[in-house]
Amino acid sequence: MSQTLDAIIDEDGAVRLLRPVHLSGARRALVTILDDQADWEGDLDAGYREMALDEERETEALELAEATIGDVSDETR
Secondary structure: OOOOOOEEEOOOOOEEEOOOOOOOOOOOOOOOOOOOOOOOOOOHHHHHHHHHOOHHHHHHHHHHHHHHHHHHHOOOO
């Protein structure tokens, strides 16, 4: 099952997950680097609420998610 996780990537490229993740083994991951500056001390929920108010950005995110789901559903297992 695919998961979306919040992370911060520092200037050196080191990735820090903001919540623990438990996996049964090694997994591949796709990383999308957002234009937003990282707010190490910020409230993620408040950030999500603010992003949700931007209808254009939400529409783009939904289109990307639906396209990704379509790509994955076309894969052979």
